[in-house]
Amino acid sequence: MEPQYVSTPFGRRSMTLGMLANQESASKVDPDASVDKWKIFRALCEAKDRIGVSDRALAVLNALLTFYPKNEIAEVNGFVVFPSNAQLSLRTHGMAGTTLRRNLAMLVEAGLIIRRDSPNGKRFARRNGEGGLGEAYGFSLAPLLTRAGEIEAQAAQVVADRLEWKRLRERLTLCRRDIAKLIEIALVEEIAGEWTEMQKHFNLVIASLPRRPSAAEMENLLEDLEGFRALVVKTLETKTKTGKTDANDSQNGRHIHNSNPHLISELEPSFETKQGAKPAEEPQPRREPPKSFPLAMVLQACPEIVAYGPGGGISSWRDLMSAAVIVRSTLGVSPSAYQEACDVMGPENAASVIACILERGGHINSAGGYLRDLTRRAERGEFSLGPMLMALLRANGPMARNTG
Template identity: 90%
Template structure:
């Protein structure tokens, strides 16, 4: 059994509290414990940044492990290896002596090996009476056995972080590809919308990513890009739905004209316009309200409305609609104008429009008149909420935060 004692370094090298702590923990090694030297070395290679060692220090440790006679590091096999610097230099492919000593010191400071210096600083071992190794002076590998579980846990943590980084990178690549192709098809098909501005906004978002981004940076950008992709999809769906509705209206109109020679006014007198009635009194042609955007996207584009939510926050569409009622009154929008917007656009979209008006309050003279104008345009199928949200997202997005 290897004798347990406090070993101070030879010559001018000083003793440190860290070295003392490493020796103390190594003295408490479980006699029955063992670890595969190459398995723990691979774990160290994964966790080297967390442990605090360099690639060259690991190359020196690899050379030290080649001098250990067994694959299993255990107390029964001894812990000390005692190669000379010349032998270590050969097994590190000709590493210079000063570099070798510097990396050996790094391994000691990191608590991966312990110096067992002889009285004259030489590395050697004495034979015992039975012909086996007795007392040995060199480097003890006992810390690798003592810290095996810690090192393996750190390696698992590093590998999990790498997998998460790779997963985020893949999601980011797919999202950027989706946005690129969606904007391309919108431009090719000449879909109405601010697609050039969207392309510029996308380029700014993509350019904000560093060459070697961290997981947190990718996660932040991914949230912005996914919200932007949803905005593009909603805009395309809204345009497609409007075109389909218009086509159906035209087709239905032709069918009625061809199949019924009598005007509708002759069959249903109650729908005739009364003499002197205003055009606004005619029955309206109601369109189905477009699907609302995600709440997260709305709050990202219009953060000012959050303070008007119940308890100073907004966690649901109900909270947003409650806040919109308060903001409507604050902006001077009449209840009838807001109710009409809810009927035409849907309550969620009407609340979103109120949030947008609040965000752009300094640029709008009459909030009520502006809302009525948007409602009329929405009723005719000429207003899309997407570009308005996109413009506010661009103003409040990451690029604006960096330059602001």
């Protein structure tokens, strides 16, 4: 049985409050509790950085465990091991005495072992009348039992963090590959767009990633890159659809050239009245509103609109659309102009355009006229939100922070 009392260190080694707390905690041992010494040691190896011990200190602890007579650390088996420094040096493959003492002190400070020093500082044990061990002086392994749950939880968290890091790394690798190959095919096929600029910024963003990034760093970069990938994909889809539409119109002979397309809507009513033509009476169906870009990308490109959201923040598309209504009024955009933009572009894209106009407010003379012009161009398939967002991302988004 290990005596339940405070043990102060021998010689010039001083007592600390941490050592006192560790001894008090170790004294509260459940008599029926036990832990496999090698299982808890493996958990310690996983959680060593969180516990605050080095590889060398764990090598010393491993040597101490080899002197424990049983596999199960339990009160019935005693807690104290008492090898000499010479024996410990042999079992740590010839570790020098000064290094051995330093790592023993580290184990004590980390609260993994407790010194049970004899009056003269020697390590030994006395036999009791029944032939078993009585009082023993050396190092108590009781903290490994009392802290087993904590150590195993720390080890499990380390394993979970490592798996999460690996998962993020895989997602980041796939995202990087997707962007690189999509930009490459756009350049090879000579698809219209700012592909060279996109490639430059993509390379700068990747170059900013540390050699061994943390999970938080990868998560932040992954959010930026996934938004960037969505922009690349959407731009490619828009250009592909536009190309197919132009090809079909050319084949079917329906392409109409007009040097002033803005006057079509003004001329059509008088033409209908005079000619009474049926095609004019049946308006052409509008294009399907394009899909919206990721909300995170819009907010990165247009941070000013966040202040107009409910409670001074935007966390959903509903919040952005509410903010756009307020900004629309502030910019002097009429309700009818904004409603028409919503009908043509879709409410999410219309709100995104309002956010872009707010961001570029100093460069736009008439926000209402500018929005109506963009709406007419979108209705004809001549306007895409992607390039506008890309330009603002270069000025305000993560790419600007990385290049700066």
